[in-house]
Amino acid sequence: MSETRTGTTPHARATDDPDAGTVPRPRPGGRSARVRAAVHRAVAELLTEGPAEHLTMPAIAARAGVHPTTVYRRWGTLGELLAAVAASRFSGDLVVPDTGSLRGDLEQWTADLATDLTDPDSIAIIRAALSSGTEGGCACTTERQEQLASMLDRERSRGGAAPTVERALDALLAPVYYRALFTPAPGTPDWARSLVDTLLPRPA
Amino acid sequence: MSETRTGTTPHARATDDPDAGTVPRPRPGGRSARVRAAVHRAVAELLTEGPAEHLTMPAIAARAGVHPTTVYRRWGTLGELLAAVAASRFSGDLVVPDTGSLRGDLEQWTADLATDLTDPDSIAIIRAALSSGTEGGCACTTERQEQLASMLDRERSRGGAAPTVERALDALLAPVYYRALFTPAPGTPDWARSLVDTLLPRPA
DNA sequence: GCATTATTGCAGCGATCGTTGCGTTCGGGT
DNA sequence: ACCCGAACGCAACGATCGCTGCAATAATGC
Structure with a gap:
């Protein structure tokens, strides 16, 4: 039993705890x-x-x-x-999509992110973690920043052009988190997808 | 004496408490x-x-x-x-600039906002207010959203074109607040000014 | 100036919090 | 199957929190 989610938050996730079996901790029994x-x-x-x-x-x-x-x-x-x-x-719960195009990847990933933050659970945890210094706040976003960076890097290794991680953070992550925290309505997946248009040049 | 600021937070503000003398409260002596x-x-x-x-x-x-x-x-x-x-x-502490052009207004206002959120005081208050439900979080941003809307409306009344308030929120307010909350370095005024480029078509 | 009343100070109460020392139980290695 | 040690439960303590009587003060209207 590795943190079985008993119904309160039906939330898809890949792995439940990142460092579960990596480091030989004294007794992870x-x-x-x-x-x-x-x-x-x-x-x-x-x-x-x-x-x-x-x-x-x-x-x-x-x-x-x-x-x-x-x-x-x-x-x-x-x-x-x-x-x-x-x-x-907030680690390992979102998978980076691979649709073939950077735009597709970003749109799906941002929509997933927005959907994820629809859960009142998540928002409450973010709020609580934020109140306890910067560390707790970073814990909610570092993984997401890395995922974003990996998608941009993959596009560059394909030979395509990709914006800076900084700009992607400002255009995608920031609005989604801002809406989730400061407004009653967290924002829809469609709205999240439309954010990609402000980051990438229009499709053609 | 209306909340004299005794040095701990040297912060420019116009009015200290919005509803000070409006409603005839029982005894505001x-x-x-x-x-x-x-x-x-x-x-x-x-x-x-x-x-x-x-x-x-x-x-x-x-x-x-x-x-x-x-x-x-x-x-x-x-x-x-x-x-x-x-x-x-967070009310009445920022004045909406009037530089003549929407771009100039937004650049200065966003830079002021970023500078304002450099103060660790502000960040701590936002964090604490956020932890106490949505109301406290809204209290930190409603005034700013109204200011942003007023600048956009003014541009439209000039006859110019202006983006939606929603898009301006995503492009300007969200990144500034996101950086202040989730990263150790809150973001410089120059960076804040550069955010306007992602919202408005390039100058010419 | 004087009465009225909102607002604050004061003392004390029950409840809960955060911690510590010690015994017990369970997991892991041989 | 055994032993060792880590992790947990238990009981108790001091400190503090949040609240509620009642008395004192000061701001408002006449």
Whole structure:
């Protein structure tokens, strides 16, 4: 059981935790993984149910069916826990498409991103992670920036021209995240696709 | 004394509180205003000094030289207080420029906006307000959206063509806020000015 | 100037938070 | 199958939070 998603957030993802079996950590055994999954799920659930102020360490522990001491010892601060949850939630959940053309890739990827941020779960986690310093905020976007960069690089290796990562960030990532955070309506996939037109020269 | 800024955040602003004398509130007398100013300033100060987790009602009251009960009674929740502080901080602090051309207006306004968000104070307030629901987040941007709309409307009344408010939001506001929130380096005024090129057709 | 009333200060309360020391249980290697 | 050590549960502590009586103060209208 590697963080089975029990219905609260039906969200497609490829791998659940990035560094699960890579580094030979002291003891990534069955129970530790189980506890971590329960705690992560508890954070997500409490974040959707009530306001962020009620998200406290004992509450998380109670929801997860775990003793509060465990949560304190493993994660230390609520901020670190939120950063960990955010990193786990926003890594490996989107796959970079390969439609053959840069435009197609970007359109599909941006639409997927916008759809992903439709989930109130995601928005709540981003908000909470942001409140705990820059690290938590970066945890929500670094993976996405890398994916964007990889698509642009692939186009260049094809021999085509591609804009800067910086400009792509400003044109695609920034609007999607801005809408999700600052407006009640997160933005539709069609709108997200149209963002690509502002980045790439028109098709022909 | 209407929230005299005592050095902690040297920030130019036009009016301090928008709805100060409009509605005949029960008793906006001298002491109430003084207390509110002290509390607002205390929030800003504590937000820059320590992490957001230590921002608690008694701490704010102590810093403001006010009894905690006062803060509880006037604002109720920490979230409401943060929303109020954010609304007060981000209203009337930027003036819409009038350079004669839409491009010039947008360039200067966006650069001003980016400079404004360089202040760690502002970023901390945005982060904190965001964590308390959508209302607090909107409080940071509604005024800016209106300013942007007014500039575009003015260009149209001049007879010129102007892009949609939606597109201007995506091209200008979103990148600036995104950088301020999710990256360690908030973005320079020159970069902000260059954003206008992605929105408007090149000068000639 | 004086009465009225919103607003603040004060003291104290229950509840919860965050931490620590120690015993117990479970996972991993031989 | 065994042992070792990491991870967890348990109980208790001090500190702080959030709230609610009641008294005092100061701003407004006459």
